Amino acid sequence: NVTLAVLTSGGDSQGMNAAVRSVVRVSIQLGVTVYFVKEGYHGLIEGKAYITKANWYDVSFTLNLGGTIIGTKRCMPFMTREGRMKATKNMISLGISNLVVIGGDGSLTGANIFREEWPSHINELLKNSNYCLFLLTFGNKHLNIRLEEIDEETSKKFDHLNLVGIVGSIDNDFSGTDMTIGADTALHRILEAIDSIVSTAFSHQRTFIMEVMGRNCGYLAVKSALMCEADYLFIREWPQKLDWPEKLCKNVQMARNHGKRLNIIIVSEGAVDSNGNAITSEMVKNVLVDRLNQDARITVLGHVQRGGSPSAFDRILASRMGAHAVMCLLESTAETEPKVVCLNANTIVHQSLMECVKSTMEIGKAIEEKDFDRALKLRGQSFNQ
Numbered sequence: 154n155v156t157l158a159v160l161t162s163g164g165d166s167q168g169m170n171a172a173v174r175s176v177v178r179v180s181i182q183l184g185v186t187v188y189f190v191k192e193g194y195h196g197l198i199e200g201k202a203y204i205t206k207a208n209w210y211d212v213s214f215t216l217n218l219g220g221t222i223i224g225t226k227r228c229m230p231f232m233t234r235e236g237r238m239k240a241t242k243n244m245i246s247l248g249i250s251n252l253v254v255i256g257g258d259g260s261l262t263g264a265n266i267f268r269e270e271w272p273s274h275i276n277e278l279l280k281n282s283n284y285c286l287f288l289l290t291f292g293n294k295h296l297n298i299r300l301e302e303i304d305e306e307t308s309k310k311f312d313h314l315n316l317v318g319i320v321g322s323i324d325n326d327f328s329g330t331d332m333t334i335g336a337d338t339a340l341h342r343i344l345e346a347i348d349s350i351v352s353t354a355f356s357h358q359r360t361f362i363m364e365v366m367g368r369n370c371g372y373l374a375v376k377s378a379l380m381c382e383a384d385y386l387f388i389r390e391w392p393q394k395l396d397w398p399e400k401l402c403k404n405v406q407m408a409r410n411h412g413k414r415l416n417i418i419i420v421s422e423g424a425v426d427s428n429g430n431a432i433t434s435e436m437v438k439n440v441l442v443d444r445l446n447q448d449a450r451i452t453v454l455g456h457v458q459r460g461g462s463p464s465a466f467d468r469i470l471a472s473r474m475g476a477h478a479v480m481c482l483l484e485s486t487a488e489t490e491p492k493v494v495c496l497n498a499n500t501i502v503h504q505s506l507m508e509c510v511k512s513t514m515e516i517g518k519a520i521e522e523k524d525f526d527r528a529l530k531l532r533g534q535s536f537n538q
């Protein structure tokens with residue numbers, strides 16, 4: 154009888170529930186026992202009340218819900234070996250050695266460290282167990298400790314952890330997959346907001362600076378700029394030369410000279426100039442007010458982008474990925490390296506989790522080293538979507 158657990162970790166994204174639902178229902182259909190881990194890695198460390206058996210109906214009517222019904226939390230203790238060891242103990246006490254992690258690159262990297270360490274956790278638990286058994290021969294004092302540890306049989310049965318990752322993030326910043334769960338919905342949210350702004354901007358002949366999320370990734374900014382006919386775009390992977398204020402004013406003024414009544418400027422929250430210095434929405438606004446005497450306003454979309462109902466695309470993507478994750482786990486052995494479920498040319502596939510994490514980190518490194526050409530090239534896959 155196979156048992157698996159599913160958790161969501163890091164920032165939430167629309168469609169995570171569809172992935173959880175799919176993991177639960179496909180597991181049950183295949184006779185696999187499935188557990189929810191509430192509040193991400195925090196729940197894995199806390200155990201007991203946080204790890205609960207899921208049934209078919211627990212996930213009814215969750216496809217349409219944004220966020221994650223099983224909760225998520227940024228968890229510092231999971232960064233420590235001690236924390237991860239507690240998580241191992243909690244999992245095996247429930248007979249779980251299969252795990253689906255739905256989260257961003259940080260959460261998936263953490264999951265891989267957990268998996269690599271797992272056999273050493275088991276050894277240590279067994280060693281402690283023997284030690285406690287020894288103490289037991291001198292009296293019943295340590296009986297409660299003994300009951301918390303594991304025996305030879307259990308240690309053999311749970312000698313490795315099978316792990317599969319699914320990328321849930323509005324940022325679409327993960328190498329290996331064309332789309333991450335939530336990015337499509339976030340893009341819809343941004344475009345809805347810009348569409349609303351356009352009518353008031355038109356009336357007042359204003360310029361709006363729209364600040365969008367994405368952390369270091371310009372995907373949401375690039376796509377929304379293209380789809381709303383923005384006049385200017387600032388992203389991290391394509392830093393503006395230091396004369397950007399002149400270029401910005403030229404573009405904006407040219408549009409106005411041709412009768413355009415409004416301008417839309419998209420600023421990604423991670424935008425920088427060619428020296429690597431931040432370009433903020435405030436800076437952009439000040440340039441337009443000071444140099445062109447424009448009536449400019451800033452709208453920071455913030456977490457609105459991460460909320461609300463998932464799009465049809467994200468529901469379908471997440472459902473397909475969830476089902477694939479379960480199949481992957483069922484095929485896993487001690488020798489199988491951890492996988493991440495990806496979308497490649499509209500086909501759901503799995504790839505080496507660590508290879509994908511490595512190339513995602515390479516983009517981050519290129520950005521840090523100000524090698525923006527390389528960063529943009531590496532982003533190619535997702536920007537083409």
Ligand code: F6P
Nearest residue numbers: 164322323324366367368422459
């Ligand atoms: O990674 C998703 C994301 O929404 C980023 O776009 C943004 O920079 C960050 O999370 C915000 O994090 P928090 O919700 O912790 O403020």
